[in-house]
Amino acid sequence: MSAAIDLYQKISSKFFKVLANPSESERKDAYASFATNIAEMMEKVKEGGFYESGTLTIVDIVVIPTLLRIFMLDHYRPTLKLDEFMSEVCLQKFHSYVGRVKELPAVQKTLWKDDKGMIDLCKKFVL
Numbered sequence: 001m002s003a004a005i006d007l008y009q010k011i012s013s014k015f016f017k018v019l020a021n022p023s024e025s026e027r028k029d030a031y032a033s034f035a036t037n038i039a040e041m042m043e044k045v046k047e048g049g050f051y052e053s054g055t056l057t058i059v060d061i062v063v064i065p066t067l068l069r070i071f072m073l074d075h076y077r078p079t080l081k082l083d084e085f086m087s088e089v090c091l092q093k094f095h096s097y098v099g100r101v102k103e104l105p106a107v108q109k110t111l112w113k114d115d116k117g118m119i120d121l122c123k124k125f126v127l
Helices: 002-020 024-044 058-067 070-076 088-102 115-125
Strands: none
Touching (some): 002 058, 024 088
């Protein structure tokens, strides 16, 4: 369970700092940490599987909602890019992992019909 809490703090908390922080330099620092922490997580994701497992784990469940919202950073913070902090291999593994997660029936039931709805909903929180 401590890995789940640790990654929540390292990934999900940083995501919100990037999204809601009014200072550009603080956003950049938070994004660097956010992306680096995702890269570290990807080192522990099994090829074709999940965090340290071939099956879904509590760590995946804790981090999935944030990883599925990266499109919001692409929209609101377009100058910040994962590829500046991840190798091509890591980035491919990340996209494969997110794609695999999106196909899970339980996750499918929770997704927005389109990204625009989530972007519009969070507009008031973004500085």
